[in-house]
Amino acid sequence: PNRPEIHAGHRAVFDAIEQQLTGKTPHPYPPDWVAMKLLEGDTEITDLMRAALGSEWEPVAALLAQHDDAYLAVASGRYEWIGRMVRAAVVRPKLGQVTLTDRIDRLATHPLWGPLLLLAVLGLLFSLVFAVGSPIQVWLETYVVRAADWTRAVLSEQPQWLSGLLANGIITGVGTVLTLLPILILFFAALGLMEDIGYMARAAYVMDRYMHWMGLHGKSFLPLFLGFGCNVPALMGTRIIESPKGRLITLLVAPLMPCTARLSVVVLLAPVFFGPWAGLVILGLVGLSLSMLAVVGMGLHRLLFFQDTQTAFIMELPLYHVPDPRRIGMGVWQRVVDFLKGAGGVILVMSVILWWLSTYPGGNIESSYLATVGHWMTPLGKLMGLDWRMMVALLTSVVRKENTISTLAVLYGPGAGGTGLGDILGHHLSPVAALAFLAVQILFIPCMATVSTLRQETHSWSLTLLSVAFLFVISMGIGILIYQGAALLGWSV
Template sequence: MVSPHLKSLSDLEAGDLGVVRQLRGGHEFTGRLAAMGFTPGVEISLARNDGRGPILVIARGTRVALGRGEAARILVELVAKSVDPDQAREMSAAAMPGDKPLVVALAGQPNAGKSTVFNLLTGLSQHVGNWPGKTVEQKIGFHHAERITLKLVDLPGTYSLTANSLEERIARDFILREQPDLVVVIANAASLDRHLYLLSELLALPAPVVLGLNMMDVAEQQGIQIDARALETALGLPVVPMVASRAQGVRELVQVIEKVASQQPRPAPNRPEIRRDHKAVLEQVRYLLAGHVPAPYPPDWVALKLLEGDAEITKMIHARVDAAAWEPVHNILKAHEDAVLAIAGGRYAWIERIVRAAVTRPRIGQITLTERLDRAATHPVWGMLILLGILGTAFGLTFSVGVPLQRSLDAYVVQAFAGWAHTALSGAPWWLSGLLVDGIWAGAGMVLTFVPVLAIFFAVLGVLEDTGYMARAAYVTDRYMHLMGLHGKSFLPLCLGLGCNVPGVLCTRTIESPRARLLTILLAPLVPCAARLAVLAVLAPIFFGSSAIWAALGVLTLNLLLLVGLGYGLHELVLGGEHVAFIMELPLYHRPNGRTIGLSVWQHLLEFVKKAGTIIVAMSALIWLLSYLPTGDFQTGYLAHAGRWLTPLGNLLGLDWRMFVALLTSVVAKENTLATLSILYPNATAEGGLTAALAHAITPAAALAFLVIQMTFIPCVATVAAIKQETRSWKWTLFSVALMLAASLTIGMLVYRVGLLF
């Protein structure tokens, strides 16, 4: 029964000030909220609530976006109604108080600058792969200091170690099982209160810890003064002030790492304790677990995890003890389900003591740059207009810079080399020269021409992420993405797909939820890319003349409806109807770091060329062989035979075998549709060109069906390779291909049959 004086957070209005009293939703949800700063007793102020879509809340000095479903499970006591947002922020702020490489784990919450520190220390001396058996990116690099070599492992950015996500599980398992010599926690000095939460959890693990206090310049801009020496004394561990964006403090960090590694015995840090009213409960669990905790897990840490409701640790301990030994532990856990809040409360009390000892807050009434910018960036109308402007700029750069570079590479490198190779191989058998030049080199050339476009997309993505704007884009689009069972974080990958589906698929790695990420990957190829739009722009006037614009708009509308419909249907299949929680920090805005963005672009391009490029070249060679064997004539090749074999299916769509072959060759590259039609239709190269050849070769109903199928047909080889690269699964890759094939033919058939009625 909810107390009548409590209100759901989703029911509050912008400017309202309240105190969190209850969290509903189970251990996992409660633990995740606690890591973001939401615990009973914390004061919050509502920065934005437009009645639809996510809401924006300020808790412990951090701006957090919450889905309406998540906000509804947070019950608050209203303290002040419709307080001016600046006054609410002020009230909330006033209320808050050698030989072998040394293995160093870099840990930190998102937006702390951890990747910048990693790149500064390792440069290009790093390996990017995946954690064993996982799809989460793994980065390992080396730094050679004067007296020691550091092997740096960049752990996934995570808010806590409660294993609510794959990233959290990887981070804590590495620290526990691999036992690094040292853990460096990179914290954002401008949001120190919340970033110390991860440190409070890491102090319960055995590895020694150093705190890298990054973004000191941003903290100063916010009017926050931090006494690093006082902080070091309060924590009982080394603290290194840093401005990683300007490479300040990096050398000092290495020196401190060397000192701590050689220090014996190591001083014990000041660790947080559970809230006083639950200390006896924790002691009981510790006593009952004696002798049952396997190495390398610390018994005290396991006891805390059991009280927090950690499903993985609970399952492990339950499996190791008999029923008689487990029953008293289970009874205690069941009787104290609120222990997760007692643990989080103890950590935040510890954080408040630390902060009071070392941090001076800005004067009351000071409005930050982030707050000023967010008034527009998170507005339901102005926010969308700003986002559309940014995306328009990105596409403008792509078409004004990337596409000309792509064409230049194709003309002056790919085609020039192909012409030279044909001449050099003029005496070789036709199949050998064709395979090497038109098959293998054509595929390699395609990979090369992708580089300028991908570089621009990755650079734009890097700037948006590094400045902190990416979270705002997800926030303002969340309400629209719910039409497909997704949330705002899926918007950018789908939007990038308008330029090219490949970066759209690769961009999904910014989505934390594995299932939501998979669903977005499956939907990304349904977005009409620039190549398909180009084919539509050429063929629509040929088929429909002056009515081409309406035909094209109709095709694109069907494409959008198919995207939304399949998204909603796949939501039930992939997510099982599961609600994808939308809880996301809105970080402070700050200046992008060119070095970090450049290294990120280089790594992503290298990864694409090495992995996706291999598949593209192989598939290009295979398609060429199928096209020209056994006679060397395209019209009598295996692919042409396959097209003729599909004639019965073509009759259902009003298409002959040549149209089907054009669809099949578009699998290599969507632009191939036009080239194939030019080859297969007689007189296509004569006066009038393809327009005259196709004008009377197909009915309007069949032409419309062909355009619909072309826009939604099997993804190109590059996109298929990207899907395989990101899902690490042939099952889902083939499912994506089969889904688009079935969907395109089905909707094409419906369009043709309906078109015959007019």
């Protein structure tokens, strides 16, 4: 039936009362509904019908008096109807039946094996991302370089500022955006795949306790892990964090992750100064970066959540299911478009500004405004055993981290590339000064693409500039601490 019925034991009295009420109930009440309300003891309907029936109310009242327990029959009928509806609509699994999700989650959410499985899955996914994306990025970079060279050749008879603006400023800026796209697209696809399958929730669950040690959210692990590849997708990956404060903390600490560009500079220079100990030095620098991330995360957590009570991380673990390529593709498209709209323009503007600072007024980097800033920073550099050229190399790394090497090659003399550059740097820097420089390099202001993305994700220039200033101060502070600490210990500096 499409509605509850009175229990069979009182069906006869219900029919008798309904028959006596037929044609006598006030509009718009139907007789069967009024009969049911009278049997369940509804006082409002009882008073209404007593007034409406007058003398004809007595037979009805007599029937109700004889069956004063009828309200139990009404309730029983309703419960029977509810039971039938539930049995028809709900599929109950057999007791003891173990689903595929249960079997996978025994491993995926295990306190020990869960994090290890997560590291294996992420390592595989993002190794594929960078294995496939990096060659495409390098291929695009060659065309960006060719486009810049072609522009210089075509405009060779035009004013130098015009060819420099187009080749080194605009084309470089647009090229930076284009070369980031392959890795970004593949990263967003990998992230969407994990979300669509249902594994993202498990990853956040197993990492929550570890992230809370650093004052971060469980889902913070995923974007931070991506920071080893590139800080740009790491920042954009924070969109999976629902908590505004948790997302803000992750955004502010993500630039401390040692990306591949920073590591490439460290890996190239460490063997020059430390020889067979270079591997330990590199591991130590990565550990330094991660330690600073943890310390800063805990500090920001205490600052932003000072008066808050941190709640437990509670979430529903969805069932595993086959991913939908169309849904994943739409998510990738939306995220890429957001990146191009938000960060692309800022990258272009910053490229032009940095080109101008590194070119004018003398037409080359040695006599540029950027070099002037490097000379201004010489007193700071001396505290770390670094001259102005090393400081300029740090400043140019804001465009791209790899610029550190090319800038050092230009400033330390012609032909100073590869081994030659290593020999020259080995004569100019002591191992302690080199260690200070590498520590500053791995903690320094991130590249302009990361800064632009940070501005896009925080929607605040104030927070972005505050983050840049903080990274500048903390990196310089660590560099000075290393150099001056070694001097106090009597080591050769």
